[in-house]
Amino acid sequence: MKKYYKILSLALALLFITNFSYINVQAYSSSTLETKTVLFINSYHSGYKWSDDIFDGIKSVLNSDYANIKLQVEYMDTQRVVDSQYLQLLLDTYRYKFSDRNFDLIISSDDAAFEFLLKYGDQLFPNTPVVFCGVNYFEQQMINNHSSYTGVVEGFDIGATIDTAIKLHPETKTVYYVVDDTTTGVSIMREFSNVIPEYSDRLDFIKLDEENLREIINSVNSLPQNSIILYLIYFKDNQGNHYDYYEAVSMIEQNCSIPIYSVWNFTLGHGIVGGKLTSGFYQGKTAAEIAIRILNGEHPSNIPVVTEKTTSYEFDFKQLEKHNIPLELLPQNSIVINVAKPSKKQILILNSYNKGLKWTDDLELGIKSKLDASMDNIEFTYEFMDVQRNTDPVYLQHLYELLIRKYKNKQFDLVISTDDVAFNFVKMYHDKIFKNVPAIFCGVNYFEESMIENHDLFTGVVESYDLKGTIDVALQINSKVNNIIVINDTTVTGQANRKNLDLILPFYNDVVSFEIWDNYNMPEIQEKVKTINHDSIILLLSFNRDKSNNNFSYDESISLISKNASVPIYGVWDFYLGKGLLGGVLTSGFTHGQTVGDMAISILSGEKPSEIPVVIDSPNIYMFDYSVLKKFNLSMRNLPNGSIVINKPNSIIDYYTNNKKVFVSLVSIFTSLCIIVLLMYINIRSRKIAEEKERYFALTDSLTGVPNRRAGIEHLNKQIKKSQESTFQTTICFIDVNDLKVINDTFGHREGDNLLTVVCQLIKSTLREVDMLCRFAGDEFLIIFDDLSLEEAKNTLELIITSIEEYNLTGSSPYNISISYGFSQYQEDCESIDDLIEKADNAMYENKSSNRNLL
Incomplete structure (x- = not known):
């Protein structure tokens, strides 16, 4: 009886869990499309990369505008639970759960789900077409009695991986292989057993068949150097211990000195050198494309099972370096991840807010002003979290999932986070996304040393605005004030503001009273500020989100509040100045960024972040707006000495x-x-x-005398505006001077500078007066043609190349000058100036690659 209740409880638990796996994925191309229901049965669990990649591939098709699909997902979790009793419970659960449900189609992934459907599919889902994928071992006879079944075989290529390994390590005598006894492992061994005889005359194959992973790790320590490891799959050891997709291979790699190869791309980046790897994404994508054909009326029996191997050569540069494998030995068209860029330092600036926000832009300008001398050796990457306009709590989790994928194979030398949300994000996910990368924070409003107590790679600059200084100077200017109205929101920044305010309130107990406005909608505040008594002033901290969760930019909030305010408004941030703020002791994003820039130079030069103290007191300045002083009849004579006054007249x-x-x-x-x-x-x-x-x-480059990047961007913006308003043609050419670094290293930087000057002279001599040549960065230049078609621009470039070739014939230089180039032309659907330049930049790199036959 107890056993019966135990089984019943487990069945109910399964039913409860699977009910939460329903995902409604609907894409509409037209309201007239009939909605189709698809069940996706996944052999494994969410979070397993292979399964997730298959699911992503399926969604890439079913989420398109050409389908109207309701997709339900069931995870069988057979990687972690495999006994027959569990499968029987799954059968009972599905039988109960889907007794009154009909599906138009079923997609299954991997062997367990496929075999489950072969056995029970007709009972559970009679007359329902099935598209399988991720199946390791397949024979046509397996579906002879299932005319509505078709799909994609998981065509991994063990032979090609072994051939590649032998080519890269010709001394190899023995292949030690790792495989488990799971359903997937058994299927792989069937395929592997067919491959082994092909190498019987030159290779020995030995299975690392220990009781557990720890014993395997101990055994690989002593493997001979003339051998390799072929990692097939290892989710479970002989003692029943389970491992995530990356755990076993990572642990093995850390404890052995010989190279490891594999056939799965989810192991790439976790310790393998590489191989002919198969991708879950393309398995799912191909299966979904077949599903669409069936849903559109094609019968499964007329669609052959796809057995072609969807594989590609992929390698990890870090492992290639570790085992001294030259890139030129790799198969043609190989994909290589983690390729190092030793020539330039990689810096990521992760911004809490959006591009165009004055504070954010000023921070960037301040940082770059300090790094200006090293800009040619630094490559910046920018991320804008835009949290003011994306307030959903789930948003940051989605952002984490995006960034961990985006920067999986990117190595940064430094991460700079701006403001509180980005700082907390980097702190929370540092080891997941930016492991071992130094981090500098700035713009953090509320900071305690305990926040980075266990983070030796962190240092930064606290946004230490002088709240007390602003209140004191406001009382000095408005001597008859008895009340201060504090406008503040409840965002992360607002909460930090309130903590800082509470710390100084005791200083004013007998001087002035405070009234906090933090629970109003913007229209309510706009009405209330109209009738404030003249014995009061306003202290605006931040108001980017009101009570009803309406969001406002900094410019919007100060403009809306100050428009009808009957009394002066003071603050602590310079981005409010000029928009309605009278002034105060203001913190400046630019000077803040300069402090960060100094720290960045130290860290990039080798200093440890833990040796650089956090700057608690960032610089603040007395700043005021003359037009607001005049509006409220306040005299400049009451301002502190050394104050900066904007909008000050000169009449x-x-x-x-x-x-x-x-x-x-x-x-x-x-x-x-x-x-x-x-x-x-x-x-x-x-x-x-x-x-x-x-x-x-x-606006002029000091070395070459041509316009610089800033001048070029200004000119290009004007050209694009003309194109938007008329038939004016805006065409650009991105130029890269080849081998500048080689010439610098061989002949010295003076000769390198001379090379750039000569190239500019040769280009300018060919251009019209209305065309502009500007130096974009280092050895990169941009030609902005004035109302010239793409074909005419290419003809002009031919003249430039001829001019360079004629100069080379003169023998004036001990080397030949050459350039790489790429064109782009502004189109109506071009999103921005950055897109236009990026297109030309990409075309230039294609030109450079084709000329050099790069791998």
């Missing part, structure tokens, strides 16, 4: 208003007034000349 009338005593004494003497006017004219003229000179140097 004589305003000068007289603010400096009456000095001006009256000067006005009494007519001659002196003339001298002053003359001096002012000279001063303005000098400033204008200086500004023009400064702008010239700001």
Whole structure:
């Protein structure tokens, strides 16, 4: 009886769990499409990369605009539970669960689900077509009695992997192989057994058949150097211990000195050198494409089972280096991950907010201003989390899943996070996404040393705004104030603001009262600020999200609040200034970024982050807006010495208003007034000349004398605007001067500089006056043609190449000059200037690769 209740309980638990695996994946190409229901039965569990890749491949087709699908997913979890009693319980559960359900089609992945359907499919899902994939061992006779079955065989190529390994290690005498006795392992061994005889005259095959993984790890320590390991599959050892898809191969690699090869791409990056690898994604994609054909009316018996091997040569550069394998020995068209870029330092800037936000942009400018001298040796990658506009709690989890995939094979030298959300994100997922990478945080509002207590790779700059300083200067300017209204939200930044405010409130117990507005909608605040008494002022901390979760940018919030405010508004951030804020002791994103830039230089030079103290007191500046002072009839005489005042007028009338005593004494003497006017004219003229000179140097490359990147971007923006408004053609050519590094290393940097200068002269001599050549970065240049078609632009480039070839014939240089190039032309559907440049950049790299026959 107890056994009966135990089985019944397990069945109910299975039913409960599988009910939560329903996923509604609907894609609509037209409201007239009939909705089809598809059941996907997965042999394994969610989180297993092979299964997830198959599911991604299926969704890539079924989520398209050409289908209207309701997809339900069932995970059998047979990698972790395999006994016959469990399969019987699954059968009973499915029989009960689907007794009143009909599906238009079933997709199964891997052997367990396929075999389950062969045995029980007609009972559970009568007359329902089945498309299988991921099946390791297949013979046509297996589906002779199932005319509605077709699918994709998991065509891994063991022979090609062994052939590749022998070519790369010709001294190999023995192949030690690792495989378990799971359903997948047994199927692979059937295939492997057919391959072994082909190598009987030159290789010995020995199975590493120990009781558990620990014994296998101990045995690989002493394997001879003239051998390799072929890792087939190992999810479970002989003692019943289970391992995730990457665990066993990673542990084996860490404890052996000989190379490991495999046939699965989910092991790549976890210790194998590589091989002819099969991909779960393409298994799922192919199966889903077959499913669409059946759902559209084609009978499964008319669709042959796909047995072609969907494999590709893939290798891990780190393992190639470890075993001294040259890239040129790899098969043609091989994919290589983790390729190192020793010439440039890789820096990721992970921003909490969106591009275009002044604080974020100023941080970037400050960082780059310090790294300016090293920009040619640094490559930046930018991520914008955009958390102000994406407030769903699940969003960060999705972002984690995106970034861990995106940067799986990317190695950074430094990660810089801006503001609280990015800092907390990097701290939480550092070892998962950025393992062993130094991290600098900045813009963090609330910080305690305990936050990085166990993070030796972290340092940074706290956004230590001077809240007390702003309140003090506000009371100094508005001496009759009795009440301060604090407008603040409940975001992460807002919560940190409130903590900092609470710390200083005791200083003002007998001076002024505080009224906190943190639970209002924006329209309510706009109404309330109209009627504030004149014995009050507003302290705006942050208000990017109101009570109803409406989101506002910094510019929007200050503009909406200040528009009808009856009293001055003070704050602590400079990005509010000029938008309605009177001022305060303001923290600046640019100076903040400069401090981060100094830290980055130290870390990239080899200093450990743990040796660089966190900067608690970042610089703050007295800053005010003259137009707001004037609006509330406040005098500049009350401002602290050294204050920066924006929107300050230069007219004589305003000068007289603010400096009456000095001006009256000067006005009494007519001659002196003339001298002053003359001096002012000279001063303005000098400033204008200086500004023009400064702008010239700001927009000109000092080495070559051609316009720089900034000038080129400004000019290209104008060209694109013309194209948007008329038939004006905007065509660009991205140029890379070949072998600059080689010339620098061989002849010295002076000769390298001379090379760039000569190339510019040769290009400019061929261009029209209306065309622009600008230096984009290092050895990269951009030609912006003025209203020229793509064909005409290519003709111009031919003239440039001819000019270079003629120069080479003169023998003026001890080497031949050459360039790589790529074109792009602005189209109406082009999203941005970055897309236009990237297209030309990609075309240039294709040109460079084709000319050099790179691997």
